[in-house]
Amino acid sequence: MRYIEVSVNTPKDDIDLRCQEMADMGAGGFVIENEDDFRDFLEHNHQYWDYVDDELENKFAGVSRIKCYLTDDEDGLSILRQINAAYDDVQTGYVEDRDWENNWREYYKPIEVGETLVVVPEWETAPDGARKPLRLDPGLIFGTGSHATTRMCLAALEKYSAPGVNVLDLGCGSGILGIGALLLGCDSCLGVDIDPKAPDVVMSNAALNGIGADKMTAWAGDIIGDASLRARIGGNYRLVLANIVADVIIPLSGLVRQFMAPDAVFICSGIIEHRWPETEAALISNGFEILGHRSEEEWHCFVCR
Numbered sequence: 001m002r003y004i005e006v007s008v009n010t011p012k013d014d015i016d017l018r019c020q021e022m023a024d025m026g027a028g029g030f031v032i033e034n035e036d037d038f039r040d041f042l043e044h045n046h047q048y049w050d051y052v053d054d055e056l057e058n059k060f061a062g063v064s065r066i067k068c069y070l071t072d073d074e075d076g077l078s079i080l081r082q083i084n085a086a087y088d089d090v091q092t093g094y095v096e097d098r099d100w101e102n103n104w105r106e107y108y109k110p111i112e113v114g115e116t117l118v119v120v121p122e123w124e125t126a127p128d129g130a131r132k133p134l135r136l137d138p139g140l141i142f143g144t145g146s147h148a149t150t151r152m153c154l155a156a157l158e159k160y161s162a163p164g165v166n167v168l169d170l171g172c173g174s175g176i177l178g179i180g181a182l183l184l185g186c187d188s189c190l191g192v193d194i195d196p197k198a199p200d201v202v203m204s205n206a207a208l209n210g211i212g213a214d215k216m217t218a219w220a221g222d223i224i225g226d227a228s229l230r231a232r233i234g235g236n237y238r239l240v241l242a243n244i245v246a247d248v249i250i251p252l253s254g255l256v257r258q259f260m261a262p263d264a265v266f267i268c269s270g271i272i273e274h275r276w277p278e279t280e281a282a283l284i285s286n287g288f289e290i291l292g293h294r295s296e297e298e299w300h301c302f303v304c305r
Helices: 012-025 035-044 054-060 074-086 100-107 148-160 176-183 198-208 227-233 246-252 273-285
Strands: 002-009 031-034 064-071 090-096 111-113 117-121 132-136 166-170 188-193 216-220 237-243 260-272 290-296 299-304
Touching: 002 074, 012 031, 012 064, 012 074, 064 074, 074 090, 111 148, 117 148, 117 176, 132 176, 132 198, 148 176, 148 237, 148 260, 148 290, 148 299, 166 176, 176 188, 176 198, 176 216, 176 237, 188 198, 188 227, 198 216, 237 246, 246 260, 246 273, 260 273, 273 290, 273 299
Parallel strands: 117 132, 166 188, 166 237, 188 216, 237 260
Antiparallel strands: 002 064, 002 090, 031 064, 111 117, 260 299, 290 299
């Protein structure tokens, strides 16, 4: 079935009133797109991002509108006529009734990473060859293997993963790095993420790779702000990972030693181009030796000891 996408440009102060008016006409399922809300989100959620694509910013520039979807039949057309009669600035388009939940899957294909792994979406067949498949269900949580930061971390893991190595993945997201470390031979991994959905996602992805709770564990919590969580995590990890953002890695550089064994390696990434000098300075000032520094697509990854 085809649907009519209706966009009504609306002054921000009138959005609530206009939504009620459109609901009275029979419309529903409103989507509000507003530049002020977008800017407010960016301002108050720095812990989740360190770079916003220009295309995304431009998409919201000057925007204040209400969107809704009407059935392309007489009932929907009747509501559309009321909306057109009530407001001056109305745009319409058409969308097909498709499987919205699964259409995104076509954009995920197997990705070769480093010399050893190939990241394979769970619905795809692993390509022939000697690479180890790392199966993943890409979803709403960061970490699919397609981003430069994840690729650099996985490649760096090849040198330091080995039997007897226990891993701590801070900001574990989908669990891809910890799973990669286990597939490369490490003994165990604890993943920690601020997102409360992360533990379930991590364990689900681990199960796709035949990894159980005896090797993988995942917790939710704030590493920087929660001293009791840091105490619970403990120490003596031989490999610590942090693919987050510079605003987290910089303060973490002063805390992460408490988790590390004397000969441990700290791999950190998620650092955008203009933030790498201050991140490197923070690492060095906190006693780390930089063993490696790699950049790809304006992102940076450090390997430290």
